[in-house]
Amino acid sequence: MIRTEDLRRTFRRRGAVVEAVRGISLRVEPGELVAVLGPNGAGKSTLLRMLTTLLGPTSGTAEVAGIDVVADPTGVRRRIGYVGQGNAGGHNHRVLDELITQGSFYGQTRATARRRAGELMEALELQGLDRRTVASLSGGQKRRMDVAIGLMHRPGLLFLDEPTTGMDPQARANLWEHITRLREEHDTTVVLTTHYLDEADAMAERIVVVDHGEVIADAGSAELRTRHADDRLVLHVDDPAAVAGLVEGSRALADRVELRLTGGARVLPGLLARLHRAGVTVHSAHLHEASLDDVFLALTGRSLREEGAAA
Numbered sequence: 001m002i003r004t005e006d007l008r009r010t011f012r013r014r015g016a017v018v019e020a021v022r023g024i025s026l027r028v029e030p031g032e033l034v035a036v037l038g039p040n041g042a043g044k045s046t047l048l049r050m051l052t053t054l055l056g057p058t059s060g061t062a063e064v065a066g067i068d069v070v071a072d073p074t075g076v077r078r079r080i081g082y083v084g085q086g087n088a089g090g091h092n093h094r095v096l097d098e099l100i101t102q103g104s105f106y107g108q109t110r111a112t113a114r115r116r117a118g119e120l121m122e123a124l125e126l127q128g129l130d131r132r133t134v135a136s137l138s139g140g141q142k143r144r145m146d147v148a149i150g151l152m153h154r155p156g157l158l159f160l161d162e163p164t165t166g167m168d169p170q171a172r173a174n175l176w177e178h179i180t181r182l183r184e185e186h187d188t189t190v191v192l193t194t195h196y197l198d199e200a201d202a203m204a205e206r207i208v209v210v211d212h213g214e215v216i217a218d219a220g221s222a223e224l225r226t227r228h229a230d231d232r233l234v235l236h237v238d239d240p241a242a243v244a245g246l247v248e249g250s251r252a253l254a255d256r257v258e259l260r261l262t263g264g265a266r267v268l269p270g271l272l273a274r275l276h277r278a279g280v281t282v283h284s285a286h287l288h289e290a291s292l293d294d295v296f297l298a299l300t301g302r303s304l305r306e307e308g309a310a311a
């Protein structure tokens with residue numbers, strides 16, 4: 001669905017050259033949901049803007065939905081949906097009119113656009129709001145409206161730039177439910193950027209971490225955590241020093257032993273069974289699984305959570 005080869009984009013700013021995207025080669029297969037993560041200024045938006053033809057590459061190539069972004073940007077736009085960071089809808093327009101206008105823009109007849117708008121309003125829980133102005137919608141409704149606009153022409157590929165930023169947790173969960181359903185029903189490929197690690201963790205099958213204009217990791221969340229960050233296990237026991245002697249790599253504290261390990265959930269049952277056989281009573285076992293933020297910290301030396309919070 002997407003193929004880029006050594007994609008680059010530089011900007012000139014006050015005489016200096018900024019390399020916003022530095023040689024990204026990426027493949028996205030049909031039906032995938034890929035989250036692009038990275039701190040502010042990493043190059044995520046620049047990458048997305050090149051893939052959606054809003055910005056030309058300085059060098060390298062990108063094919064989106066089988067079409068070269070430079071040779072045929074109009075062809076690419078026809079096949080993709082793009083939901084940018086701002087609201088796509090005109091604020092004083094009515095919800096239904098806005099959707100129909102979008103459909104007409106892509107060459108749909110009024111009747112087809114109206115039918116499609118009805119389907120999407122139902123799918124995205126916007127029914128009953130036909131005659132309301134976009135400005136009068138709640139934040140969550142507006143964002144779902146943005147997604148509806150992006151889907152009017154039935155694109156096989158949807159780009160979402162920070163779709164849930166600024167939403168409350170319930171509205172986020174709700175939008176995700178809709179995106180998941182649209183994928184299940186229409187097999188839409190989705191590429192999104194987000195600052196919310198928990199969201200990427202829960203929803204994306206694949207996470208592409210971008211930093212300083214480069215892809216520094218590309219895998220599923222579980223694989224990233226196993227590969228780049230440790231879990232931490234805390235066992236409360238009567239004699240920590242004795243137990244530390246039995247568990248390689250652990251250290252004894254006053255009332256517990258602590259241990260760093262990979263794949264903790266898999267290791268834990270065997271470890272507990274071994275301690276039981278050795279006559280050790282474990283009062284409690286707490287496994288702190290590595291988070292994506294731990295992965296990010298291990299890869300970049302920075303916490304994405306802090307960067308995201310500062311944004």
Ligand SMILES: Nc1ncnc2c1ncn2[C@@H]1O[C@H](COP(=O)(O)OP(=O)(O)OP(=O)(O)O)[C@@H](O)[C@H]1O
Nearest residue numbers: 011013018020038039040041042043044045046047
């Ligand atoms: N039009 C431009 N002119 C000059 N520099 C730019 C321009 N657009 C982006 N940049 C620079 O390119 C780098 C990458 O920016 P980009 O917006 O792609 O990052 P990002 O990862 O999307 O950040 P954010 O999470 O804040 O949206 C930054 O250093 C930014 O200042």
